[in-house]
Amino acid sequence: MRAVSAHADFPTLHVSNHPAVLHKLALLRDETTEHKKFRELVREISWLVGYEALADARLSPVPVQTPIELTEGARLADRIGLVPILRAGLGMVDAMLELMPTAQVWHLGLFRDERTLRPVEYYNKLPDHSTVDLCLILDPMLATGGSATAAIEVLKEWGATRIKLINLIAAPEGVRAVASAHPDVAIHTAALDRQLNERGYIMPGLGDAGDRQFGTGVG
Ligand code: PRP
Ligand code: URA
Numbered sequence: 001m002r003a004v005s006a007h008a009d010f011p012t013l014h015v016s017n018h019p020a021v022l023h024k025l026a027l028l029r030d031e032t033t034e035h036k037k038f039r040e041l042v043r044e045i046s047w048l049v050g051y052e053a054l055a056d057a058r059l060s061p062v063p064v065q066t067p068i069e070l071t072e073g074a075r076l077a078d079r080i081g082l083v084p085i086l087r088a089g090l091g092m093v094d095a096m097l098e099l100m101p102t103a104q105v106w107h108l109g110l111f112r113d114e115r116t117l118r119p120v121e122y123y124n125k126l127p128d129h130s131t132v133d134l135c136l137i138l139d140p141m142l143a144t145g146g147s148a149t150a151a152i153e154v155l156k157e158w159g160a161t162r163i164k165l166i167n168l169i170a171a172p173e174g175v176r177a178v179a180s181a182h183p184d185v186a187i188h189t190a191a192l193d194r195q196l197n198e199r200g201y202i203m204p205g206l207g208d209a210g211d212r213q214f215g216t217g218v219g
Contacts, residue, residue, distance in 0.1 A: 004052045007192065012179050013170070014052065014188045021048050021190050028168070029206045035215045039091055042140060042213060045168055045190050047095035050136070053164050053188040054099065057134065076100065081132030081160070085110050085139040085151055086123060088209040092138040092166065104132055108154060110147045117200045119147040121154070130159030137163065140209040142170035142189065143202050145177030152182050168209075169193055171202045 007013040016022075027033055028041040060077035063070060080100050084093050086109040093105060109123025137151050148165055155163055165178065167189040173196050175187060193202045201207070211217035 004055075004188070009172075010175050010179055010187075012183060012186050013175050013192065014186065015192050016049055016052055016188070016190050018048060018052075021045055024048075025168075025190050029204065031207065033212075035213065038212045042091040042168065042209075043095045046092035046138070046166070047098060049166055049168065049188050049190050050092075050096045050099050053136065053166055053186070076102070078133040078162075079104070079131065081106055081130075081135045083108055083135055083137045083151065083155065085137065085147060087111075088140050088213060089138040091209075091213045092140065092168075096136065096138065096166075103136075108151055110150060112143075112147055112200070114199075117144050117146060119150040121150065124154065126154070126158050130155075130161075132160070134162045134164070135160045137165045139165070140168040141202060141205075142167040142174035142178065142187070143196055143200055144171075145174035145181075148174065148178050149181050152178070152185055156182075164188060169202055169205055171196050171205075 004014040004016055007015055024041050024045050058077040059074040062073045062075045064073040080103040082096050082103050082105045084090050084107055086107055106126050110119045110121050113120055135155050142148055152163055163185045165185055165187045169191045170189040171193055193205055195203055197203050
């Protein structure tokens with residue numbers, strides 16, 4: 001797989017350019033893609049973006065006895081914490097656990113007030129002190145950046161020192177907000193879209209990621 005380099009306009013942003021990601025992204029955006037297929041695509045793209053985001057995870061050496069001889073292998077040395085933002089981030093968890101079966105999962109419930117577009121926290125069961133070396137925040141959408149910024153602040157208060165944000169679609173407004181408040185947090189996404197509309201939705205985007213996964217839209 002090709003390495004993803006930092007974006008020219010945003011040094012902390014990494015946008016995937018892999019053909020498999022781009023192919024699946026078009027299907028994800030398509031309004032005719034039904035919920036089951038949409039969930040599968042969220043999972044598959046999360047795996048690919050997550051794989052790229054883990055490129056600098058720390059390793060420790062481990063001896064391995066093959067049928068032929070003793071050799072040196074490697075295993076993940078970082079204790080990894082996955083932090084899905086409820087609800088929409090839930091669909092990204094299984095893919096990330098496939099990549100890192102020993103990761104801890106800490107749920108954080110935030111929803112965006114439709115009127116103010118500000119995040120409201122409604123669920124947080126993090127223990128008193130950080131138990132991980134690297135936190136990966138999982139949320140398909142980075143729009144105004146309010147939810148991501150709030151999540152990063154919660155995690156920093158918790159004691160997290162290395163944090164990455166994994167998205168599927170980001171808006172420049174959200175990237176700018178996160179990058180200026182938290183220049184130490186790398187952002188990995190499958191796409192950087194054009195802009196937000198007047199209701200804070202990403203254009204062209206995919207609509208409401210939570211509703212499309214869980215079938216809770218109008219109708
Ligand atoms: C969506 C999305 C992000 C947030 C992004 O969640 O999953 O958490 O909006 O918007 P922002 O960058 O402007 O904060 P939503 O509030 O719709 O909740 P849901 O996941 O429960 O649908
Ligand atoms: N949340 C979504 O689900 N979609 C957007 O476009 C913006 C925020």
